[in-house]
Amino acid sequence: MLRIAQTLNGQLLAAMxxxxxxxxxxxxxxxxxxxxxxxxxxxxxxxxxxxxxxxxLAKPLGQPPRAIATAIVEQLAADPAFGALxxxxxxxxxxxxxxxxxxxxxxxxxxxRLRDPRLGVPAVEATAxxxxxxxxxxxxxxxxxxxxxxxGHLRSTIIGDALARVLEFRGHQVLRLNHVGDWGTQFGMLIxxxxxxxxxxxxxxxxxxxxxLVSFYRQAKARFDDDEAFQTTSREEVVKLQGGDPVSLKAxxxxxxxxxxxFQKIYxxxxxxxxxxxxxxxxxxxxxxxxxxDACGLLVTDDGARCVFLEGVSGKDGKPLPVIVQKSDGGxxxxxxxxxxxxxxxxxxxxxxxxxxxxxVTDAGQANHFAxxxxxxxxxxWIPPHGSVEHVPFGLVQGEDGKKLxxxxxxxxxxxxxxxxxxxxxxxxLRRRLAEEERSEDEAFIQHAATTVGLAAVKYADLSTNRITxxxxxxxxxxxxxxxxxxxxxxxxxxxxGIARKGGDLEAGGPGAAAAAAAPLIFTEPQEWALVxxxxxxxxxxxxxxxxLLPNRLCTxxxxxxxxxxxxxxxxxxxxxxxxxxxxRLALCRLTTDTLKQGLGLLGIPTLERM
Ligand code: ARG
Numbered sequence: 001m002l003r004i005a006q007t008l009n010g011q012l013l014a015a016m017x018x019x020x021x022x023x024x025x026x027x028x029x030x031x032x033x034x035x036x037x038x039x040x041x042x043x044x045x046x047x048x049x050x051x052x053x054x055x056x057l058a059k060p061l062g063q064p065p066r067a068i069a070t071a072i073v074e075q076l077a078a079d080p081a082f083g084a085l086x087x088x089x090x091x092x093x094x095x096x097x098x099x100x101x102x103x104x105x106x107x108x109x110x111x112x113r114l115r116d117p118r119l120g121v122p123a124v125e126a127t128a129x130x131x132x133x134x135x136x137x138x139x140x141x142x143x144x145x146x147x148x149x150x151x152g153h154l155r156s157t158i159i160g161d162a163l164a165r166v167l168e169f170r171g172h173q174v175l176r177l178n179h180v181g182d183w184g185t186q187f188g189m190l191i192x193x194x195x196x197x198x199x200x201x202x203x204x205x206x207x208x209x210x211x212x213l214v215s216f217y218r219q220a221k222a223r224f225d226d227d228e229a230f231q232t233t234s235r236e237e238v239v240k241l242q243g244g245d246p247v248s249l250k251a252x253x254x255x256x257x258x259x260x261x262x263f264q265k266i267y268x269x270x271x272x273x274x275x276x277x278x279x280x281x282x283x284x285x286x287x288x289x290x291x292x293x294d295a296c297g298l299l300v301t302d303d304g305a306r307c308v309f310l311e312g313v314s315g316k317d318g319k320p321l322p323v324i325v326q327k328s329d330g331g332x333x334x335x336x337x338x339x340x341x342x343x344x345x346x347x348x349x350x351x352x353x354x355x356x357x358x359x360x361v362t363d364a365g366q367a368n369h370f371a372x373x374x375x376x377x378x379x380x381x382w383i384p385p386h387g388s389v390e391h392v393p394f395g396l397v398q399g400e401d402g403k404k405l406x407x408x409x410x411x412x413x414x415x416x417x418x419x420x421x422x423x424x425x426x427x428x429x430l431r432r433r434l435a436e437e438e439r440s441e442d443e444a445f446i447q448h449a450a451t452t453v454g455l456a457a458v459k460y461a462d463l464s465t466n467r468i469t470x471x472x473x474x475x476x477x478x479x480x481x482x483x484x485x486x487x488x489x490x491x492x493x494x495x496x497x498g499i500a501r502k503g504g505d506l507e508a509g510g511p512g513a514a515a516a517a518a519a520p521l522i523f524t525e526p527q528e529w530a531l532v533x534x535x536x537x538x539x540x541x542x543x544x545x546x547x548x549l550l551p552n553r554l555c556t557x558x559x560x561x562x563x564x565x566x567x568x569x570x571x572x573x574x575x576x577x578x579x580x581x582x583x584x585r586l587a588l589c590r591l592t593t594d595t596l597k598q599g600l601g602l603l604g605i606p607t608l609e610r611m
Contacts (some may be wrong), residue, residue, distance in 0.1 A: 001048070001536045001540060002120075002543060003120075003122075003539075005049065005540075006087065007085065007205075008038060008049060012038060012076070015073075015082075016034055016057075016072055016075075018078075019074070019075045020057065020061060023060055023061055035053045037053040041098065041099075044550075046090075046092065047101075048100055048533070049089070051072075051097040051461035052096055053070040055095055055438055063591070064095075064554075069091045070091060072097065073097060084310050085101060086099050090305070096337075099593065100526060102575060103479070103529075106523075107584075110532055110587065111587075112328035113535070113594075114494050114594075118542040119595055119598055120538060120539040121539045121543075123170065123171035124317070132173065133175040133354060134173075135172070135174065135358075136172045136175070136356065138160050138174060138441075139160075139177045139361065140176070140177070140357065141157040141160060141263075142180055142362070143263055144182075145259045145278075146190055146214070146229065149266060150264075151397040151405055151415070151473070152396075154397075154458075155394050155471075156361045156362055157270065157272055158463060158604065159361050159394060159467055161270070161273075161394065162603050163174050165566055165601070165602045165604060166542060166554070169542070169602055170546055177274070177343065179278065180256075180276055180277075180278035182279055183278065183279040187238065187252055189220045189223075190251075191252060192220070192230060193219060193220035195251065197219075202250055202254070202512040209348075213258050213262075216479055222609060222611050223486075254530055260599075266419075269419060270459070271604060279334075279337045282564040285340040285344060286336050286340055286345070293325060296379075298379055299325070300322075300381060303328065307323060307324045307325060308323050309322050310372055310375055313368075313372070323372040323375075323376050334369070335369065338373045340370070345384075346383055352558065355387070356384075356387055357387070358389050358390070359549065360389075360390070360391050363394055366391070367393050370391040390549065392469070393468060395470035395471055398472050399472070401450055402538070412591065420456070422478070422479070423451050424450075425454065425475050425479055426453040427447075427450035430446060431446065445610070446536050447610055453608075453611065456486035456487075457475075457602055458478065459486070460486035460555065460603065461589050463603050464484055464556070466552050468551065475566075484555065487611075488559070490598060490602070491611065492607065493597060494610055496565075496596075497573065519580065521584040522580045522584050523584055527564075527567055527568040528585065530568070531564050531565060535561070538595050554602065555603065557598045558596060562596060565592045
């Protein structure tokens with residue numbers, strides 16, 4: 001109801017202006033224009049909206065707020081456009097104005113949404129000059145080469161993908177960047193080990209695969225830790241690699257390629273699109289970053305290292321903390337790469353991405369790193385005035401015991417195994433239910449449904465908790481048919497698909513849908529109105545997620561919508577109702593399923609017609 005809220009806001013402002021012209025004028029001159037303080041009603045019995053703008057006017061006007069509210073309401077009553085939208089406003093408490101939309105307005109709004117593939121969510125507008133909008137970058141997933149992708153990367157992948165989908169749906173051009181850890185001193189030891197134990201790998205591309213590559217990493221690390229000669233060779237290897245030695249580069253490329261193939265399997269299963277732009281991409285820009293920082297006077301040499309001291313951030317000893325951009329041995333680090341990345345991302349094309357907003361999805365443990373990088377970039381002038389950078393932090397994944405998630409044997413959990421187990425358990429649940437209901441289904445159906453439910457459960461469990469808190473991983477909880485879970489939501493969609501099959505007219509273009517689009521919808525029952533109001537919140541929820549980057553807001557909404565729908569469907573007859581109630585109620589079913597499918601789609605979760 002964002003559009004309606006905007007209209008109401010304008011009408012309230014105009015009413016305030018007519019009731020108190022001098023006060024409005026004075027406020028405007030003071031640079032603090034009046035605000036009707038319009039918000040969704042805090043309780044359904046207060047109507048749809050409430051406007052609290054009368055209260056702050058009490059002091060400057062020297063009048064009781066209820067009298068001010070009364071004067072505003074009188075002006076509203078004189079506005080025919082307002083009369084076409086709302087019932088007579090009620091004044092409550094000290095001077096709140098409660099607004100209730102006319103039933104026919106709400107019904108017309110439902111009808112508009114039935115015809116609108118965007119379900120009332122406005123698309124971002126192109127600039128006045130018709131120039132394309134500046135891209136939004138979502139930096140997510142970003143695992144490290146030669147290491148297994150862990151549950152932290154899974155969280156980043158799921159959350160980042162959902163945010164990217166919401167931004168794309170709003171019409172933004174989104175660059176989904178995978179800032180893969182594909183560079184660094186660890187490659188010295190990996191390449192040295194590769195050359196010694198598997199020289200043939202340098203001639204055959206498929207000689208090592210990642211399962212091996214992870215233990216390969218461990219072996220290399222073990223040798224590095226207790227073999228001095230190996231250490232020396234590894235250090236020389238880093239220098240060779242950085243110097244562009246072709247054999248070293250080839251070995252590096254092989255290691256990256258092997259990892260990439262393994263990562264891609266996870267992305268394919270989860271339907272994640274990403275463009276890889278790893279740390280190595282920024283190598284040619286690192287010197288320039290340091291030179292730039294030097295030129296703008298930010299660079300200080302401290303103990304041989306070149307760094308920028310942060311403002312307002314000090315360590316235990318009370319001294320300001322540095323961001324080290326070049327180590328005393330001349331090497332660069334994670335922060336230098338991120339500085340190069342941020343500079344590149346905001347720089348105008350063709351020298352960069354020309355982004356207007358850059359979003360980083362990583363665990364909360366990197367908060368200080370990003371705060372430092374953002375501050376340095378800002379002081380260096382790399383972030384344009386309207387550019388925004390946001391770190392989107394998330395908490396740890398814990399086992400049901402509240403400790404770090406581990407396998408029973410105490411090892412780190414491999415993502416592949418975790419997804420397999422979710423699907424296996426979903427399959428077992430499904431087979432149990434089929435047996436109970438004495439239903440028989442073919443294998444293809446069972447596999448498809450189990451895969452969809454299992455993966456949906458993993459994604460939804462992650463997305464539905466506030467990402468900032470730690471998150472307890474529990475297969476039992478995420479696969480439950482009751483509660484705020486993926487199966488519960490998927491089941492609501494299935495239920496409506498069943499109604500459609502029986503009613504035969506829910507499909508877009510079907511007779512019921514066409515009737516719903518033509519005849520005015522008539523609602524009489526409180527359960528219908530509750531569902532109407534819930535459905536019409538969708539646009540505001542999407543706007544909120546876009547702004548606050550909290551996918552759990554969308555999850556909570558979809559859960560509440562399903563609950564309100566189930567109450568409606570349990571208490572009000574639909575297929576057995578008389579016309580015009582039948583058509584109107586089928587229209588609500590259809591808009592509910594459209595909204596659930598769209599909402600789940602934005603979370604990266606496909607739906608089922610049967611389960
Ligand atoms: N590779 C890093 C890690 O595994 C995450 C990178 C996040 N993105 C960034 N621009 N620093 O922790």
